[in-house]
Amino acid sequence: MNYLAHLHLSGRQAELMVGNFIGDFVRGRDMPLFSEQVVRGIHLHRQIDQFTDTHPVVKKSVARLAPTYQRYATVIVDIYYDHFLAIHWPKYAQETLPEFAQNTYTILKTYESQLPERVQQMLPHMIQNNWLVNYAELWAIDRALKRMATRAKYNPGIENALHDLEQGFAAFEEDFLAFFPDLQAFVHQYIEQEG
Numbered sequence: 001m002n003y004l005a006h007l008h009l010s011g012r013q014a015e016l017m018v019g020n021f022i023g024d025f026v027r028g029r030d031m032p033l034f035s036e037q038v039v040r041g042i043h044l045h046r047q048i049d050q051f052t053d054t055h056p057v058v059k060k061s062v063a064r065l066a067p068t069y070q071r072y073a074t075v076i077v078d079i080y081y082d083h084f085l086a087i088h089w090p091k092y093a094q095e096t097l098p099e100f101a102q103n104t105y106t107i108l109k110t111y112e113s114q115l116p117e118r119v120q121q122m123l124p125h126m127i128q129n130n131w132l133v134n135y136a137e138l139w140a141i142d143r144a145l146k147r148m149a150t151r152a153k154y155n156p157g158i159e160n161a162l163h164d165l166e167q168g169f170a171a172f173e174e175d176f177l178a179f180f181p182d183l184q185a186f187v188h189q190y191i192e193q194e195g
Contacts, residue, residue, distance in 0.1 A: 002144075006020045007020065016041040016044065022119050026116060043194075052179075057175050058077060061081075072156065081180075082135045083136065083165070087136050088177070097133055101132035105126075105127045109127075138165075
């Protein structure tokens with residue numbers, strides 16, 4: 001899953017949210033720099049990624065893209081799924097997506113000095129361009145994919161992946177709707193056990 005899902009799945013726990021947000025930017029040796037709750041969020045991020053990557057429905061989505069995008073297919077599906085979370089937001093949340101985004105940006109700004117340097121550099125762009133709300137827009141998904149294409153060590157044409165989403169929209173949407181409740185249940189159980 002990508003930023004929107006990770007942040008949403010953290011519930012209303014600020015430090016858990018921060019950790020879940022920065023999970024991809026933290027190495028093991030950096031863990032002592034963070035509070036216990038932020039570390040829990042980092043671990044939650046990794047559990048979400050592992051659950052997602054091994055789920056049979058997600059594997060089905062990835063398999064549609066793998067012939068073209070190889071190892072980047074998984075990351076592309078993560079971005080697609082954030083789009084579906086955004087457009088189906090009322091099914092999964094009580095507050096509106098703009099309300100959630102503003103509350104989230106406020107939390108992240110509060111912890112900005114504790115974020116890894118790369119995240120500190122990214123956060124102003126995320127807020128200014130309202131990434132969390134704009135995941136509902138295909139143009140924003142296209143922009144995210146093009147951004148990813150510029151960072152890829154080997155790029156098999158990631159900048160063209162919006163076309164695949166548009167062509168297979170119904171199938172990817174069906175996969176997301178089947179998968180996300182399983183992920184929610186997994187996260188709820190994980191937080192309860194690790195609480």
